[in-house]
Amino acid sequence: MKLPPLKALPVFEAVARLNSFSLAAEELAITQSAVSHQIKQLETYLGEQLFWRSGRAVTLTDDGRQYFDAIGSALLQIERASEQLLGHEESRLRLSVFSSFAVRWLVPRLPELQRLHPQIDLALEMSTENPALSDRVADCFIAIHQSSRAYSYELLYEERLFPVCSQDYWQRIRRELGRDDRPEAVDEAPLSPEEVARFPLLSTYSIYDKAAGDWEAWYRDVNRALPASTRIQHFSHMLLALEAARYHQGVALTNDYMLSTRKDSEEFVRLPCHALVTGDKFYFAWKTSRRRERGIQTLRRWLVDEAIRGGLRGE
Template sequence: MKLPPLKALPVFEAVARLNSFSLAAEELAVSQSAVSHQIKQLETYLGEKLFWRSGRTLRLTDEGRQYLEAVGSALLQIERASEQLLGREESRLRLSVFSSFAVRWLVPRLPGLQRLHPGIDLALEMSSENPVLSDRVADCFITIHRDSPAYSYELLYVERLFPVCSQDYWQKIRRELGRDTETVAAADPAMTPDEVAGFPLLSTHSIFDKSAGDWEAWYRTVERKIPEGTRIQHFSHMLLALEAARFHQGIALTNDYMLSTRTDSADFVRLPCHAVVTGDRFYFAWKTSRRRERGIQLLRRWLVDEAIAGGLRGGAAGSG
């Protein structure tokens, strides 16, 4: 078995992660010259440059990025295997998750995870819309993309959007539509798309990456366009649009997980209207090579059970 200079591998991982020779030296408690020596030794062995250096700028070469992906994962697996044999299997896990899913669905449920699996030390990492699936970013992910063949995926939720407003604003809508005289027990008739357009629409840009894209999709479901003259207020994120709706500013499109846990969900009324399926599917993703790690599998099973119990997902298997 021909191996590279093993002492240089943790040094390479630290420099690449911190993007700095000096910070890596500080973390590893060695001199900066010792770090430089180890990187040079590794580059000589591999016959490839791992970093581009230009003044104070440092970045990985293409070969360095490819090498980091493999080396970082291998070092992490060595650490996990050693902890198991030493009896330190606390399962420290970094979960990368969308802010809205974390705030509205996951965080309120975490006490249940801690009670059921006290050995899991879970750290949440806020992710962008398209997080890079990599051990450098997190140990596991909640993502809407299945674009890495190195990962396995378990379905949690198929997104649909439906209109909501605050309880007070619903009473305003009913008054303006002449429905305030109906009895409490009577079911409200469905609102037409034209009736909905008579009130301010709160739009989330990030869902379809375009202004009013969410409401355009909602009207397109019934083969309509947003009526001319409709007042639309724009927000970058669904959390903001939902908060505006909670403070009686209009009608927002939201999804199931945004209203499934928080105590303030009772502040909202789901309007008697149709829903639109966005096409986004939320998955729990983990590296296939780490499928035997107990912490990842415990977290996967807990997330699926919670998604089923909360009505986000049916009981059928959803792994990919």
């Protein structure tokens, strides 16, 4: 078996992860010159430059990034296997997750994860809609797209958007539409798209990356056009639009995981209207080469169980 200088590999991993020779030296409790020597030894063995150096700034080359993806995963597997044999059950995992999914669905459920699986030390990393699937970013991800063949995916949720407003605003809608003289128990007749358009619509730009794109898609789903006279208030993120709805400012489009707690269900009313299936699917993603890691599989099973129990996905 022909292996590279093994002492250099943890040094390379630390420099690549921290983008700094000095920070890597501090973490590893060695001198910066020792770090430089180990990296030079590894580059000489491989015959490739692994880092671009510009003053104090250090970035991976393309070859370095490819090597880090493989080496970082291998070192993690060695660490996990050793911890299991030593009887150290704690699993340290970084989960990259969208802000809205984290704030509205995941974080309220973390105490239950800690109660059931105290050995999992979970760190949350905020991500964009299309995070780069890499060990450099996180150990596992909540992702919308199956963008890498090197990863495995478990479906958690297929998104649908539906209109909601506050309890107080719903009473206003009922009054203005002449429904307030009917008992609420029988007040489930669907609202027409034209009736909804009589009230301010709270729009989230980021869903379709265009102004009022979410409401245009909602109307288009039932072969209608968004009325030109509709008053629309714009927000960059669904979290903001939902807060505006909470404070009686109009009707917002939201999804199931945004209204996933008992408090939410008490404060908001889901209007009797159709739901728009957006086509976005939320997956738990992990590197296939790390499929045997106990911590990742424990977290996967817990997320799936919670998604089923909370109604995000079927059995």
